[in-house]
Amino acid sequence: MVSPQTNGSKPSLSLPIINISPYFLQASPKVESQRAAVSAAIHAACRDFGFFYLDISAIVDPREPEELTELAREFFNSPQEEKDKISLSIQDHARGYARLKENVTNGKADNHEGIDFYRPVENPDKTKPLWGENQWPTVPQFREKYEAWVEKMKTLGLIVMEAMAAGLGMTEDEWKDLRQNVDDSFWVMRAIGYPPLPNDHDGFSCGAHKDYGCLTFLHADPTPNALQVFLRRSGAGPDLSGLPAEQGDEEGVWITADPVAGCVVCNIGEMWEIWSNGLYKSTLHRVVHRGSNYRVSVPFFFEPNFNALVKPLDAALRTQEKEESAVNVKEYKPTVYGEFLLAKVGSNFDGGKGKYDD
Numbered sequence: 001m002v003s004p005q006t007n008g009s010k011p012s013l014s015l016p017i018i019n020i021s022p023y024f025l026q027a028s029p030k031v032e033s034q035r036a037a038v039s040a041a042i043h044a045a046c047r048d049f050g051f052f053y054l055d056i057s058a059i060v061d062p063r064e065p066e067e068l069t070e071l072a073r074e075f076f077n078s079p080q081e082e083k084d085k086i087s088l089s090i091q092d093h094a095r096g097y098a099r100l101k102e103n104v105t106n107g108k109a110d111n112h113e114g115i116d117f118y119r120p121v122e123n124p125d126k127t128k129p130l131w132g133e134n135q136w137p138t139v140p141q142f143r144e145k146y147e148a149w150v151e152k153m154k155t156l157g158l159i160v161m162e163a164m165a166a167g168l169g170m171t172e173d174e175w176k177d178l179r180q181n182v183d184d185s186f187w188v189m190r191a192i193g194y195p196p197l198p199n200d201h202d203g204f205s206c207g208a209h210k211d212y213g214c215l216t217f218l219h220a221d222p223t224p225n226a227l228q229v230f231l232r233r234s235g236a237g238p239d240l241s242g243l244p245a246e247q248g249d250e251e252g253v254w255i256t257a258d259p260v261a262g263c264v265v266c267n268i269g270e271m272w273e274i275w276s277n278g279l280y281k282s283t284l285h286r287v288v289h290r291g292s293n294y295r296v297s298v299p300f301f302f303e304p305n306f307n308a309l310v311k312p313l314d315a316a317l318r319t320q321e322k323e324e325s326a327v328n329v330k331e332y333k334p335t336v337y338g339e340f341l342l343a344k345v346g347s348n349f350d351g352g353k354g355k356y357d358d
């Protein structure tokens with residue numbers, strides 16, 4: 001169920017692989033104990049890495065996400081004027097296509113192009129940030145296949161939340177409360193295309209950032225050595241290139257998180273850092289794609305409800321008291337997810353340039 005990757009006798013700094021399948025089996029005493037092992041493993045992974053591989057092979061045919069990358073590749077391969085027909089500037093500056101280098105992270109242009117889709121809203125109004133309509137490529141089957149994936153990932157999101165609630169020792173009532181904050185997720189589905197990073201490019205394929213929401217489920221094509229994750233480890237020796245300035249004194253290492261068959265890469269965003277009062281850290285990651293091929297990734301962001309008030313969970317505070325010395329643990333400030341999101345993405349609307357550009 002849980003297979004920490006090891007490297008000879010020394011435990012290596014690679015991400016754990018956690019199989020979520022017990023949460024999709026009919027409950028029985030045996031399944032209950034398997035679920036407990038899964039939630040304990042997710043708890044440890046969130047505390048120690050903020051990133052893990054989630055084995056979803058029991059519920060997903062590998063062809064399904066592969067098809068998504070192929071459809072995205074077909075779209076990115078089309079002429080520029082075709083792609084610009086669904087430019088995000090036509091809508092609410094968040095939903096639609098962004099050209100190569102249009103997105104900026106930490107002040108530098110990212111060497112990628114992409115399309116973003118958000119949860120549809122009632123009464124769309126493209127003059128309001130985030131409140132427009134999704135723009136779909138005309139590539140046959142694109143919309144159907146992506147919408148089917150969104151449904152699957154929404155289900156997976158709720159299941160992983162349930163496993164995390166158990167991992168934090170939440171009571172049934174506490175989980176019910178938390179569930180009400182994520183049961184109408186303001187999700188984001190993204191397709192990203194990365195040409196090889198030119199040696200003289202001042203920046204990254206995607207600059208170092210934390211995801212700002214709840215849970216990210218990333219499927220990427222098999223390209224190796226592209227996604228990198230920053231692990232804080234004191235004594236590991238600093239490798240600070242590419243880190244935002246305020247993280248500059250943090251010691252750690254960048255490790256690569258290559259795709260693993262049957263798995264999505266799962267990481268937690270800043271909302272989980274607040275819910276867990278910092279027990280789980282939203283982890284910096286970046287993409288450095290120097291290979292010769294065109295890389296495609298399709299992250300799905302399972303987010304809280306737009307109006308969710310996100311604040312430290314009692315269960316997290318209890319766990320924190322048990323696992324950490326509670327002395328000097330500061331409480332994170334409550335945040336309304338939609339307001340937080342608007343502050344991030346809304347800056348695009350006002351001429352700002354990046355989802356992760358503070």
Ligand SMILES: O=C(O)CCC(=O)C(=O)O
Pocket residue numbers: 190192206211218220226227285287297299
């Ligand atoms: O393409 C990737 O591997 C990661 C993309 C990413 O981190 C993001 O879109 O937030």
Ligand SMILES: [Fe+2]
Pocket residue numbers: 209210211285
């Ligand atoms: Fe990310």
